[in-house]
Amino acid sequence: xxxxxxxxxxxxxxxxxxxxxxxxxxxxxxxxxxxxxxxxxxxxxxxxxxxxxxxxxxxxxxxxxxxxxxxxxxxxxxxxxxxxxxxxxxxxxxxxxxxxxxxxxxxxxxxxxxxxxxxxxxxxxxxxxxxxxxxxxxxxxxxxxxxxxxxxxxxxxxxxxxxxxxxxxxxxxxxxxxxxxxxxxxxxxxxxxxxxxxxxxxxxxxxxxxxxxxxxxxxxxxxxxxxxxxxxxxxxxxxxxxxxxxxxxxxxxxxxxxxxxxxxxxxxxxxxxxxxxxxxxxxxxxxxxxxxxxxxxxxxxxxxxxxxxxxxxxxxxxxxxxxxxxxxxxxxxxxxxxxxxxxxxxxxxxxxxxxxxxxxxxxxxxxxxxxxxxxxxxxxxxxxxxxxxxxxxxxxxxxxxxx
Amino acid sequence: xxxxxxxxxxxxxxxxxxxxxxxxxxxxxxxxxxxxxxxxxxxxxxxxxxxxxxxxxxxxxxxxxxxxxxxxxxxxxxxxxxxxxxxxxxxxxxxxxxxxxxxxxxxxxxxxxxxxxxxxxxxxxxxxxxxxxxxxxxxxxxxxxxxxxxxxxxxxxxxxxxxxxxxxxxxxxxxxxxxxxxxxxxxxxxxxxxxxxxxxxxxxxxxxxxxxxxxxxxxxxxxxxxxxxxxxxxxxxxxxxxxxxxxxxxxxxxxxxxxxxxxxxxxxxxxxxxxxxxxxxxxxxxxxxxxxxxxxxxxxxxxxxxxxxxxxxxxxxxxxxxxxxxxxxxxxxxxxxxxxxxxxxxxxxxxxxxxxxxxxxxxxxxxxxxxxxxxxxxxxxxxxxxxxxxxxxxxxxxxxxxxxxxxxxxxxxxxxxxxxxxxxxxxxx
Numbered sequence: 001x002x003x004x005x006x007x008x009x010x011x012x013x014x015x016x017x018x019x020x021x022x023x024x025x026x027x028x029x030x031x032x033x034x035x036x037x038x039x040x041x042x043x044x045x046x047x048x049x050x051x052x053x054x055x056x057x058x059x060x061x062x063x064x065x066x067x068x069x070x071x072x073x074x075x076x077x078x079x080x081x082x083x084x085x086x087x088x089x090x091x092x093x094x095x096x097x098x099x100x101x102x103x104x105x106x107x108x109x110x111x112x113x114x115x116x117x118x119x120x121x122x123x124x125x126x127x128x129x130x131x132x133x134x135x136x137x138x139x140x141x142x143x144x145x146x147x148x149x150x151x152x153x154x155x156x157x158x159x160x161x162x163x164x165x166x167x168x169x170x171x172x173x174x175x176x177x178x179x180x181x182x183x184x185x186x187x188x189x190x191x192x193x194x195x196x197x198x199x200x201x202x203x204x205x206x207x208x209x210x211x212x213x214x215x216x217x218x219x220x221x222x223x224x225x226x227x228x229x230x231x232x233x234x235x236x237x238x239x240x241x242x243x244x245x246x247x248x249x250x251x252x253x254x255x256x257x258x259x260x261x262x263x264x265x266x267x268x269x270x271x272x273x274x275x276x277x278x279x280x281x282x283x284x285x286x287x288x289x290x291x292x293x294x295x296x297x298x299x300x301x302x303x304x305x306x307x308x309x310x311x312x313x314x315x316x317x318x319x320x321x322x323x324x325x326x327x328x329x330x331x332x333x334x335x336x337x338x339x340x341x342x343x344x345x346x347x348x349x350x351x352x353x354x355x356x357x358x359x360x361x362x363x364x365x366x367x368x369x370x371x372x373x374x375x376x377x378x379x380x381x382x383x384x385x386x387x388x389x390x391x392x393x394x395x396x397x398x399x400x401x402x403x
Numbered sequence: 404x405x406x407x408x409x410x411x412x413x414x415x416x417x418x419x420x421x422x423x424x425x426x427x428x429x430x431x432x433x434x435x436x437x438x439x440x441x442x443x444x445x446x447x448x449x450x451x452x453x454x455x456x457x458x459x460x461x462x463x464x465x466x467x468x469x470x471x472x473x474x475x476x477x478x479x480x481x482x483x484x485x486x487x488x489x490x491x492x493x494x495x496x497x498x499x500x501x502x503x504x505x506x507x508x509x510x511x512x513x514x515x516x517x518x519x520x521x522x523x524x525x526x527x528x529x530x531x532x533x534x535x536x537x538x539x540x541x542x543x544x545x546x547x548x549x550x551x552x553x554x555x556x557x558x559x560x561x562x563x564x565x566x567x568x569x570x571x572x573x574x575x576x577x578x579x580x581x582x583x584x585x586x587x588x589x590x591x592x593x594x595x596x597x598x599x600x601x602x603x604x605x606x607x608x609x610x611x612x613x614x615x616x617x618x619x620x621x622x623x624x625x626x627x628x629x630x631x632x633x634x635x636x637x638x639x640x641x642x643x644x645x646x647x648x649x650x651x652x653x654x655x656x657x658x659x660x661x662x663x664x665x666x667x668x669x670x671x672x673x674x675x676x677x678x679x680x681x682x683x684x685x686x687x688x689x690x691x692x693x694x695x696x697x698x699x700x701x702x703x704x705x706x707x708x709x710x711x712x713x714x715x716x717x718x719x720x721x722x723x724x725x726x727x728x729x730x731x732x733x734x735x736x737x738x739x740x741x742x743x744x745x746x747x748x749x750x751x752x753x754x755x756x757x758x759x760x761x762x763x764x765x766x767x768x769x770x771x772x773x774x775x776x777x778x779x780x781x782x783x784x785x786x787x788x789x790x791x792x793x794x795x796x797x798x799x800x801x802x803x804x805x806x807x808x809x810x811x812x813x814x815x816x817x818x819x820x821x822x823x824x825x826x827x828x829x830x831x832x
C-alpha cells in the first residue's frame with residue numbers, strides 16, 4: 001500500500017521588543033512578552049486548539065488509520081508552557097493516542113547547523129530533553145532541521161547523532177528528473193534516510209488553498225484525490241510537509257481548510273490505494289531507492305529553496321557572524337538566563353526579518369515580520385546583541401573573580 | 404531704529420534652525436533697544452512677546468492698490484513648480500516633486516481672496532504661500548510707514564521683502580541662513596535659486612551667516628563682495644549643561660547627530676568609524692537622526708561588519724537629544740556644506756569635545772575644535788582617536804570651548820547688525 005506522510009511544523013519565535021540604543025547596558029530583558037503572548041493566544045484560538053481537536057477526532061475515527069507527525073520548536077514549546085497550557089494539554093492527548101510522531105529539531109529553531117557543529121549538537125540535545133520532559137519521556141527518532149535546511153554534511157552530522165531519518169525539501173535543482181515520492185539516503189552516510197517534501201502537493205494546501213486567482217481554486221478533496229491517483233503507481237510515498245499554522249492562521253477557517261482536512265482521510269481511503277504513515281513508519285517500510293546528493297544547503301523557503309531568506313545580504317551576514325562569534329564566551333558561562341537568551345537569539349526568524357528580497361518573495365516576508373523594514377529589524381537586533389555581549393563580559397569577569 | 408522683519412517661523416513652533424536664529428537675533432535687537440516688527444505667516448499665540456508681532460494670516464489685502472498688480476505679475480514665475488520642501492535630500496526631493504506634479508492645486512483663486520490662512524510650514528503649497536506672503540508684505544509696508552529698514556530671512560521671505568521695498572522705498576537687507584547649494588548640492592532647484600538670487604540682488608545689503616556662505620553668494624549668485632557682511636550666529640545660552648544622565652555602556656561614545664542627508668556628510672562618519680574601530684574596538688559610534696540616506700548608511704555599516712559597535716537611534720527628540728550629547732565623548736559634524744551649524748555648540752555646552760568639517764560656518768567661530776575636511780576620513784579617524792585617548796587635548800577643549808561659547812552672544816550679533824543698518828541708511832540719504 002502506498003502512503004501519505006503528513007508532517008506539520010509548529011513554531012513561534014520569541015520576538016524582540018523595540019530595544020533602543022539607550023537601553024544597552026541597562027535593560028537586559030529583550031523579549032516582547034505582550035506581543036509574543038498575544039500572537040500565541042491568537043494562533044491557539046485560530047489554529048492549534050481547533051486543529052488539534054479535529055486531528056484527535058480523525059485519529060479516533062479511523063482508529064490509527066490516520067496518523068500525523070509534528071515538529072515543535074523549542075521556542076514554541078517554551079511559549080506554549082508559559083502562555084498556552086491548554087494547547088499543551090491538547091498536544092499531549094494527541095501524542096497519547098500513539099498515532100502521532102514527534103520529531104527532534106534544534107531547541108532554538110536555529111541555523112547552527114550552518115555554523116557550528118558543537119552548538120548544533122547542543123541544541124538538538126536540549127530539544128530532545130524538552131520533548132522528553134513535556135511528553136512523558138517520548139524520545140524522537142527522526143530529525144528535522146530548521147526550515148528543512150539540509151546538505152550532505154548536515155545529514156552526516158544528523159546520522160552521527162543516531163537518527164534514522166531526516167526531512168528536507170524536494171527541491172527541483174537537487175532532484176532534477178528524479179521524483180520526491182521515494183525514500184532516499186544520505187550520500188555520505190547511507191544509514192540516514194531522507195524524506196523529501198512533495199512541494200507541489202504540499203504547497204497546494206499550504207499556500208494556494210485559499211487563493212481565488214489560482215486556476216485550480218477551489219481545492220476539493222475530490223480534486224486532491226484525483227491528483228494523488230495520477231502519481232505513478234511505483235512512487236510509494238507522498239510527503240506533505242507544511243507549517244501547522246496553515247490551518248486557520250495562514251489559511252483562514254473561512255477558506256474551508258478545516259472542512260478539507262476533515263474529509264480528506266475518508267476520500268483517500270475510499271478512492272485511492274494510499275494510507276497514512278509517520279516518518280519513522282515510512283523509513284521502516286519503504287527501502288531507499290538511492291542516494292540523494294546535496295552539496296550545498298537547501299531549505300523549504302521561497303522560490304529558490306536556498307538560504308537567502310536568512311543569510312546572504314550584508315545585514316544578515318553581519319548579524320549572524322557577530323552572533324556566533326559569541327559561542328565560545330557563552331560556553332564558558334554557567335547561567336540559565338544567558339543560556340536562554342543565547343538560544344532565543346539564534347532563532348532563524350530574526351534573520352528572516354532582515355531579508356531584503358522585497359520584490360519577489362517580500363510579500364510573504366513582510367507578512368511575518370513585526371518590523372516596518374529589514375533595516376529596523378537589523379538595528380533592533382544589533383542593539384540587543386550589544387547588550388548581550390556586555391552581559392557576557394561581565395559574567396566572565398564575575399566568574400574569574402570567584403575562581 | 405525700527406525694523407520690519409520678515410521670517411517664516413518663530414519659536415516655539417519651529418521645524419528648523421531658522422526660527423531659533425530669528426529668535427536670538429530679535430532678542431539681541433531688543434537688548435539694544437531697537438524696535439522690531441516681526442512678521443510670520445502664522446502666529447500661534449504662545450510666542451514670547453519680545454517684538455511687535457504681525458500675523459500674516461490676519462492681513463487683508465486691498466486690491467485697489469495698483470502697485471500690487473505689478474508685484475503679482477513679477478511673482479508669477481513662482482508657479483513654475485508649485486511645490487517645494489526645503490531641507491530635503493535630492494532623493495527625497497525627487498519623490499515629493501513627482502508626487503506634486505500629479506497633485507497640484509491651482510494657486511490663483513486662493514491667492515486673490517482678501518485674507519489667506521497660512522500654514523507657516525514647509526508643506527506642499529509652499530510656493531503658493533511664499534507668493535501670497537509677498538502680497539501680504541506689500542500690504543503691511545503700505546499700512547505701516549513707521550519703520551526705517553526691511554530685513555528678510557532666507558528665500559521664503561525674500562519676495563515679501565522685495566515687495567515691501569517696492570511699496571515703501573525703504574532699504575532691504577537680505578539675510579542668508581542657507582543657500583540652495585547647501586541644501587541640494589549641485590542639483591539645485593531652479594525656482595528657489597531664482598528667488599534667492601532676486602532677493603540678494605534687490606537687497607541693499609546681504610548678511611551671510613558665515614564667510615563660507617558669503618563665498619557661495621559671491622561665486623554662485625554674483626553678488627559683489629562689498630555688498631555682503633558676515634553675521635555669524637550665536638548661542639542663546641552659553642551655560643554648561645550638567646546632565647544627571649549616565650552612560651550605561653563601558654565603551655566611549657562618538658556621536659553624529661543630525662539629518663542623515665547629503666548635506667550632513669554621514670558617509671564620512673561611517674568610514675571614519677571603521678578606521679577607528681580597527682585600531683580600538685572599545686568605542687561605540689552612534690548615528691542619531693533620520694533622513695533619506697539612513698538605509699544606505701545601515702547597509703554600509705553592515706557591509707563593513709561594524710554593526711556591533713555602530714548604532715542607529717532614529718530621530719531623537721526632547722530629553723533624548725540632551726542625553727545623547729551628555730553621554731558622548733566626541734561629537735562629529737562632518738557636513739559637506741554647512742552655512743553655520745549650531746549643533747557643535749550644543750555639544751560644547753555638554754562638555755563634549757567636537758570635530759567639525761572645515762566646510763561649516765561654525766568652524767569660523769569655534770577655535771577649540773578639531774577641524775578637518777569633510778572628505779578626509781583619515782584625519783577624522785585620527786582626530787577621533789586622539790580625542791578619545793589623549794586626555795590633554797580633550798580636557799583643553801572642554802575648558803576653553805566653554806569660554807569661547809560665552810563670547811558668542813546674540814547681543815554682539817545685533818550690535819553688528821545695527822551698525823550695518825546705520826551704514827545703509829547713511830548711504831541712502
